[in-house]
Amino acid sequence: MNEIFTASVFASAIRLATPYIFAGLGETFSQRSGVLNLGVDGIMLMGAFTGFYAVYITENLLIGVLVAMLTGLVMGLAVAFISVTLKAEQGISGIGVYLFGLGLSELLFQKLIGTPKSIVGFTAISIPGLSDIQFLGIGEIFFRHNLLVYVAFALVPISAYVLNRTPLGLMIRAVGQNPQAADAMGINVARVRYFTVTLGGVMSGLAGASLSIALLKVFQQNLTSGMGFIAVALVYFGGWRPFGILAGAMLFSFVNALQLQISGIGVDIPAEFAVMAPYVITIITLIFASKRTEKPTALTKPFERGE
Amino acid sequence: MLKKMQFVFLIVAVLLMAVTVTQAQDDVFRVAAVAPSATNDLAFSQSMYDALMLIQGEMGADKFEFVFQDGTFVVDDAAVALREWATSGEYDLIIAHGSQYGTIIEELAPEFPDVSFAWGTDVNTFGLDNVFAYTAAAGEGGFVNGALAALMTKTGKIGVVGPIEVGDAKLYVDGFVAGAAAANPDVEVFVTYIQSFSDVPLATEAANTHIANGADILTGSAQMVVGAIAVAQEQGALWFGTQASQAELSAGAGVMFQVYRWDVVLRDIMASIAEGKLGGEAYTLTLANGGLVMEQGGYGK
Numbered sequence: 001m002n003e004i005f006t007a008s009v010f011a012s013a014i015r016l017a018t019p020y021i022f023a024g025l026g027e028t029f030s031q032r033s034g035v036l037n038l039g040v041d042g043i044m045l046m047g048a049f050t051g052f053y054a055v056y057i058t059e060n061l062l063i064g065v066l067v068a069m070l071t072g073l074v075m076g077l078a079v080a081f082i083s084v085t086l087k088a089e090q091g092i093s094g095i096g097v098y099l100f101g102l103g104l105s106e107l108l109f110q111k112l113i114g115t116p117k118s119i120v121g122f123t124a125i126s127i128p129g130l131s132d133i134q135f136l137g138i139g140e141i142f143f144r145h146n147l148l149v150y151v152a153f154a155l156v157p158i159s160a161y162v163l164n165r166t167p168l169g170l171m172i173r174a175v176g177q178n179p180q181a182a183d184a185m186g187i188n189v190a191r192v193r194y195f196t197v198t199l200g201g202v203m204s205g206l207a208g209a210s211l212s213i214a215l216l217k218v219f220q221q222n223l224t225s226g227m228g229f230i231a232v233a234l235v236y237f238g239g240w241r242p243f244g245i246l247a248g249a250m251l252f253s254f255v256n257a258l259q260l261q262i263s264g265i266g267v268d269i270p271a272e273f274a275v276m277a278p279y280v281i282t283i284i285t286l287i288f289a290s291k292r293t294e295k296p297t298a299l300t301k302p303f304e305r306g307e
Numbered sequence: 308m309l310k311k312m313q314f315v316f317l318i319v320a321v322l323l324m325a326v327t328v329t330q331a332q333d334d335v336f337r338v339a340a341v342a343p344s345a346t347n348d349l350a351f352s353q354s355m356y357d358a359l360m361l362i363q364g365e366m367g368a369d370k371f372e373f374v375f376q377d378g379t380f381v382v383d384d385a386a387v388a389l390r391e392w393a394t395s396g397e398y399d400l401i402i403a404h405g406s407q408y409g410t411i412i413e414e415l416a417p418e419f420p421d422v423s424f425a426w427g428t429d430v431n432t433f434g435l436d437n438v439f440a441y442t443a444a445a446g447e448g449g450f451v452n453g454a455l456a457a458l459m460t461k462t463g464k465i466g467v468v469g470p471i472e473v474g475d476a477k478l479y480v481d482g483f484v485a486g487a488a489a490a491n492p493d494v495e496v497f498v499t500y501i502q503s504f505s506d507v508p509l510a511t512e513a514a515n516t517h518i519a520n521g522a523d524i525l526t527g528s529a530q531m532v533v534g535a536i537a538v539a540q541e542q543g544a545l546w547f548g549t550q551a552s553q554a555e556l557s558a559g560a561g562v563m564f565q566v567y568r569w570d571v572v573l574r575d576i577m578a579s580i581a582e583g584k585l586g587g588e589a590y591t592l593t594l595a596n597g598g599l600v601m602e603q604g605g606y607g608k
Contacts, residue, residue, distance in 0.1 A: 008519035012512055019508075106345070106378065115347040116533040116556055118540060216511050216534040217541070218556075221345045221378065225506040256509065260516045263499040264466065275502040 007137025009254075009261045014141065014149060015215055016253035017246075019044070019207040019224075021152040023231035024238065024245040025159045026203025031235055032163060033196040034176040034298035035083050038094025040204045041228025042101020043075045047205030049105040052212035052219040053112060055119050061213060065148075068209035069202045075101065076201015080194045087302035098228070106221045113219070121217035122146035148210040155203075159242040172196055176296030179303040189303045204228065237286050240294045251285060252278050336366070336577060338373040339392040340402035343380040344505070348530035350550040351475075351567075352377055355404045357551065358569035362577075380505070386411045393419040399580055400425060406474045412438060416586075423585040425576055428475045430589040437585040441572045443592040445475040445528075445549060446482025448565025448599050452547040453486025455563055456524045457494040459545065466517025468510050468527035468535045469500040476528040479549045479565070483526055497522065507534045514538040536560070545606060554604045561604025571598040 023040050030037050051068030055061060075097065082093045124144050126132075133139035163169040174182040175192045183189050207228075212219045230252065238244025255278040262269060338359060342352035356375055363371045374392075379385040385408055392401050393415060403412050403426040412426045413433045420437055427441035456465050465487060469480045480498055487496045497520065499513045511534030514525055518538065525539045526547040536553060539546040540560045548557065548564040572590040579588065592598025 006519070008516065012516060012519070015515070016508065016512055110345070110347065116349055118537045118556060118558075123541075211508060216507060217537045218507070218533045220348070220507055220530070220533050222505060223507055225503065225508065227508065257512065257516070260499055260501075260509070260513045261520075264497050264513065264516045264520055266495075266497055272502060 003265055004258070004261055004267070006261065007140040009257045010137070010141040011144065012257035012260065013250060013254035014145060014153075016256055017249040018149045018152045018215065019210050019227055020231050020234055020249035020253065021156065021246060022148075022207035022210055023204050023228055024234045024249060025155055025242055026200035026207070027232055027235045028159065028238070028240055028242060028245060029163070029172065029196040029203075030200035031299055032176045032240055032296055033172045033193045034179060034296050034301060034303070035080070035193050035197050036090045036094065036232075036300045037076075037079050037083070037097075037197060037200055038091055038229075038232060039075070039079055039097025039101065040094075040200070040207075040231055041224050041226060042098035042105075043072050043079075043201050043204035044208035044211075044224045044228045044231075045101045045105040045222070046075060047072050047208030048212035048223050049108055049208070049219055051205070051209035052119065053108070055121065055213050056113065056117065059120065061122060064213045065206070065209055068205040068213075070205070072201040072203065072205020072208075073198055074201075075205070076198035077194070079201060080197035083197065083302070084190050084193045087304075090300045102222060105223075109219060109221060116218055116220050118218050119213065121212075122148055122214040125150075146214045148206075148214045152210065153246075156242045156246045163242065173296075175303075176298055179298050179301075180305075183303070183305060193303070204231075207231070233282075233286075236295075237282065240296065248282070248285075252282050255281050334370065336371050336400070337398045338371075338400045338402060339376075339388075339398045340373060340404055341376045341379050341385045341388050341408070342404040343385075343407065344378060344530045346375060346377045348551075349533060349548075349553050349556060350528070350530040352404065352530070354551045354567040355402070355569050358567075358573055361570045362573060380407075382407050382411065386415075389415055393422050393424075396422070399423065400576065402426070421585070423576075423580050425572075425586075430591070432587055432589055436587045439576050439579075439586050440589040441569070441576075441591070442589070443475050443478070443567050443599060444594075445479035445565065445599075446485070447594045448549060448601060449479040449482025450486035450489070451594075451601055452526060452549070452563055452565060453483035453488075453496070454490035455486075456483070456526065456545070456547055457487035457490035459562070460494055460524050462521045462523045463494050464517075464520065464522040465494060465496045465524045465526070466514065466520070466522035467496060467498040468513045468517070468525065468532055469498060470504045470510075470529035470531060471502055472500050475550075479528045483547075501531070503531060504529045505531050507531050510535050511538055515542075518542045518544060546604070548604075552602050554602065557604055559605045559608075562606045564602045564604060566600045566602050567592055568598050568600055571596060 047068035050071040051064040054067035055064035082088045127143040131139045131143040179189045234248040237248035344352040346356040359373045416424050416435045416438045425439040432438045432440045484496050501509045510531040514535035524545045536557045546557045546560045
């Protein structure tokens with residue numbers, strides 16, 4: 001049993017959870033204001049490509065991160081324009097954004113790079129004094145990761161604080177729960193939704209970059225393999241709360257890491273069963289967690305003044 | 308007036324016939340191919356694309372033309388393309404490059420008995436006279452790679468990142484394990500099938516897991532291994548590959564690659580078609596027939 005639950009498995013879970021946390025937190029802001037963005041995966045793909053390409057060209061990681069975030073910002077603005085200004089059906093338009101991101105990232109990859117190439121991306125940073133803690137493998141589990149992993153986990157309490165303890169968070173929640181009342185109070189519903197959806201885009205771009213220039217250091221077509229959709233599901237799983245999303249991302253990633261470890265050390269269980277496990281456990285947990293959610297009442301409903 | 312119109316119709320009819328005869332008798336060999344992943348996947352789809360490019364280079368673009376629809380993992384999408392090509396009658400050979408396309412070919416080929424189809428990796432021609440099948444004895448290069456890896460490992464542990472336990476991926480992995488056992492029975496080979504041909508993040512983490520468990524040599528099959536190759540490079544491990552050359556990506560970590568040379572099969576198929584035989588045969592790439600080639604990577608260079 002000690003061979004299965006090793007420190008490296010927990011460290012692996014933390015690495016795997018990172019893109020889900022970035023994308024899930026961003027989507028939480030969007031959904032708490034009432035906008036469902038199903039295009040997260042497409043924005044992640046574009047962020048992953050543009051961030052990778054920027055590093056490939058400039059060999060500068062900061063530029064890579066900024067370019068990925070800028071890409072997410074532009075795509076987030078596009079989603080906001082479609083959802084808030086044009087009041088389009090959010091589910092369908094989100095799928096359109098996903099397909100756009102999937103296709104464009106493939107096309108750009110084919111034309112600008114052509115074949116998978118590796119880059120020197122973010123490497124693990126050992127936190128002095130902490131990374132050497134041997135007790136329960138704490139040093140290896142928590143303090144030997146790349147910079148973006150630390151950033152993702154730091155954003156969880158920051159997001160919770162912003163959503164629950166600041167006037168901005170109150171505005172976002174008000175717009176998501178009762179946009180008419182928020183409007184009557186003088187809150188500009190459209191502006192708030194533009195802000196949250198664009199922020200969600202930036203975070204999705206960052207999620208993509210966390211894959212291509214930090215975890216994988218390579219880009220390939222459809223690099224995310226649907227991670228953006230899982231991130232959207234984790235928002236529901238987490239009850240629209242940042243710490244809930246963290247818990248969901250960690251649970252999903254831990255079971256994934258565990259199944260890799262189980263097959264990696266030669267434990268004889270069917271591979272199909274091991275691969276199903278993260279999804280089955282996530283669904284079961286979602287059933288029990290669904291009763292204690294804070295689902296925004298106005299989610300997916302375009303705002304019409306006076307309705 | 309009537310005579311003039313009859314004359315015009317006659318001229319048009321003659322011109323149309325001339326064009327048709329020209330098309331049917333031109334000496335351009337036209338191929339249409341569908342593949343599940345990208346032409347630059349450094350793996351399965353690229354191996355076929357490279358083969359078609361090689362043949363075009365040899366014959367000339369005026370003698371050999373091909374269209375290649377990549378990224379068609381969804382079988383229904385591939386079915387649409389294959390039917391369009393078959394209906395058009397423009398192609399001498401239609402290739403369905405992926406074992407998931409077998410059912411489509413089995414359904415489609417009897418509807419177009421004058422069109423030649425090829426599909427793989429498999430050896431089943433469904434008893435049809437217009438279907439060629441092709442596969443790769445990937446276990447052969449797998450055995451070579453496994454034996455080499457077993458002789459080179461310092462920790463005595465080797466990690467394998469596989470996609471789904473089917474087709475040439477399974478052949479390669481089984482051959483690799485057998486080769487390692489033959490060269491050094493004390494070496495442990497740990498195999499992880501991630502149940503996906505495309506999940507790069509999961510394949511990368513599988514490679515990380517093998518490294519964390521002490522492996523100093525990694526190998527894997529299919530297009531999702533690109534991240535695993537990057538892990539080998541970063542962690543100072545060695546990489547053995549298959550399907551296509553991954554020498555450029557793996558740089559100094561790459562030791563040996565089993566490269567599929569589908570051009571060997573394609574030449575045989577084209578020769579058969581030239582003789583009027585549209586199918587009914589199965590081909591296998593092997594090291595002996597030159598369809599499988601072992602290519603050295605950047606390690607030690």
